[in-house]
Amino acid sequence: MQQDRHYQFVGVSAVTKNIQQKFSWLNPNLEVRSAGGGDYKSMFARMATKAGERLVIFGGEVFPVVEQIGDYGIQIDEDFVINGVSVHSGDYYEDTFFFNHSCEPNAGIKGQIFLVAMRDIAVDEEVTFDYAMCLHETKGAPPYRMECLCGRTNCRKVITDNDYKIKELQKKYDGYFSWYLQDKIDRLKKRNATRNGSKQS
Numbered sequence: 001m002q003q004d005r006h007y008q009f010v011g012v013s014a015v016t017k018n019i020q021q022k023f024s025w026l027n028p029n030l031e032v033r034s035a036g037g038g039d040y041k042s043m044f045a046r047m048a049t050k051a052g053e054r055l056v057i058f059g060g061e062v063f064p065v066v067e068q069i070g071d072y073g074i075q076i077d078e079d080f081v082i083n084g085v086s087v088h089s090g091d092y093y094e095d096t097f098f099f100n101h102s103c104e105p106n107a108g109i110k111g112q113i114f115l116v117a118m119r120d121i122a123v124d125e126e127v128t129f130d131y132a133m134c135l136h137e138t139k140g141a142p143p144y145r146m147e148c149l150c151g152r153t154n155c156r157k158v159i160t161d162n163d164y165k166i167k168e169l170q171k172k173y174d175g176y177f178s179w180y181l182q183d184k185i186d187r188l189k190k191r192n193a194t195r196n197g198s199k200q201s
């Protein structure tokens with residue numbers, strides 16, 4: 001029998017074998033495919049998808065970042081992550097956590113748990129977002145650092161939890177940062193504008 005492709009559990013443990021609870025919603029236009037050989041998997045468009053379309057609503061258990069296990073969570077605050085890997089009920093994760101990072105992404109965050117298409121996405125195109133859109137350093141947790149192999153001409157090579165501070169990215173992803181980062185960036189911009197305004201007067 002064909003498995004439910006959209007919520008296929010990978011690495012299902014004996015404990016979770018019978019648990020079919022789905023935490024996240026994935027747009028049926030998307031599917032996880034093997035890519036680049038080995039165990040590497042990524043999200044792809046099965047069908048053409050329009051700009052602005054909702055791609056995912058991330059769900060899962062909410063953990064303090066300091067307790068985060070693995071690399072399958074979406075950071076939703078300086079201190080918290082929503083995570084498809086459960087430390088309480090097993091070690092499975094959902095398809096929605098197979099989105100890879102790209103320095104030239106076609107998807108962005110809305111709110112904290114929505115991922116939307118930033119532009120039209122063609123059939124068979126890999127769907128990615130920039131991890132800078134949701135990462136922030138956390139007190140007490142080791143700094144996030146990932147070598148990027150996205151191969152884009154503008155690749156930053158190393159992705160960190162401080163990348164949201166890069167002015168160029170703030171401009172490029174305006175409206176696509178997680179709410180808590182967007183809020184912080186908007187406040188900084190406002191403060192700078194006031195400061196510059198008072199200098200001019």
Ligand SMILES: [Zn+2]
Pocket residue numbers: 102103104148149150151152154155156157
């Ligand atoms: Zn890159």
